[in-house]
Amino acid sequence: MNKVTLKNVYGREKKYFLQPMKQKNGTNFPFVKKVRYNDNGDSEMILSPDELNDKRREFFIPEDAMIEVYSGRTFNLDDEYEKNLWECIKTNPVIAPERTAKDSNGVLLIDGTQERYGRADFYVEREGEVSQRRISRIQQVTKAYVFIENDTASGRITKCKLLGKSMRNVPDSDVQDYLYTRAEKNPQEIIDLYTGSDQALKLLIIEAKDKDIIRKESGIWMFSETMLGATDDAIVMYLKNPENQKVYDAIKDLAFPDMVKAGRKPAVTKK
Numbered sequence: 001m002n003k004v005t006l007k008n009v010y011g012r013e014k015k016y017f018l019q020p021m022k023q024k025n026g027t028n029f030p031f032v033k034k035v036r037y038n039d040n041g042d043s044e045m046i047l048s049p050d051e052l053n054d055k056r057r058e059f060f061i062p063e064d065a066m067i068e069v070y071s072g073r074t075f076n077l078d079d080e081y082e083k084n085l086w087e088c089i090k091t092n093p094v095i096a097p098e099r100t101a102k103d104s105n106g107v108l109l110i111d112g113t114q115e116r117y118g119r120a121d122f123y124v125e126r127e128g129e130v131s132q133r134r135i136s137r138i139q140q141v142t143k144a145y146v147f148i149e150n151d152t153a154s155g156r157i158t159k160c161k162l163l164g165k166s167m168r169n170v171p172d173s174d175v176q177d178y179l180y181t182r183a184e185k186n187p188q189e190i191i192d193l194y195t196g197s198d199q200a201l202k203l204l205i206i207e208a209k210d211k212d213i214i215r216k217e218s219g220i221w222m223f224s225e226t227m228l229g230a231t232d233d234a235i236v237m238y239l240k241n242p243e244n245q246k247v248y249d250a251i252k253d254l255a256f257p258d259m260v261k262a263g264r265k266p267a268v269t270k271k
Helices: 080-087 129-150 153-162 172-185 187-195 199-210 232-240 242-255
Strands: 003-008 015-018 035-037 043-045 067-070 074-076 122-126 215-217 220-223 226-229
Touching: 003 067, 074 080, 129 172, 129 187, 153 172, 153 187, 153 199, 172 187, 199 232, 199 242, 220 242, 226 232, 232 242
Parallel strands: none
Antiparallel strands: 003 074, 003 122, 015 067, 035 043, 215 220, 220 226
């Protein structure tokens, strides 16, 4: 069945009654009809002779209709009446097309900003999306597990170091347990450790910091008199720049003196 299900981020108990929205041009949808009120205050749709005889009349919706929505409310899009109900409310500001949808300014429709919540309370959950998200996460965790399992003991210690965790001289079983736990919580973080292109640079930065080769002064990381940046990402970008190759070589020579190639003098830095 082709259906749309609404989920409320605040729970099942919160209900809304929404009236049909207008089209982008400001007019009613073709199936939404204007109404008039009788002496009793009841409304009835204003229909032309052709509309009165239209076989699809039962699918018309009055413009003052109060359409109930709540967490778990499902609209069967194979049913024309329910399809029309959904069509005329799906652009209501309280409904987000998905849980993490953003507006044109990049603001989350539901969570909003640090200053205030977003306008939407509901989001669309299409059939199969929940199971697909669950499968995708299982696949991600499995991929992360495989990377950890196929790594060497020293390689796993290096990955812990990149995560800010020193596990030198720790049993490999404890190292694996730590990495598997991280993978369960954030599999993409572990996958990035093994597939990212900047891991060698990040290791160099960690080593340089540990050996006080790179120091932080007034919020800026410095190498001697050279400003590298305020964050690790900024340092990476600086050292990746071919114009800064001499600085990169100088830091590497000091951080890993055993790796200085034979016949090449260590880079000289100003004191």
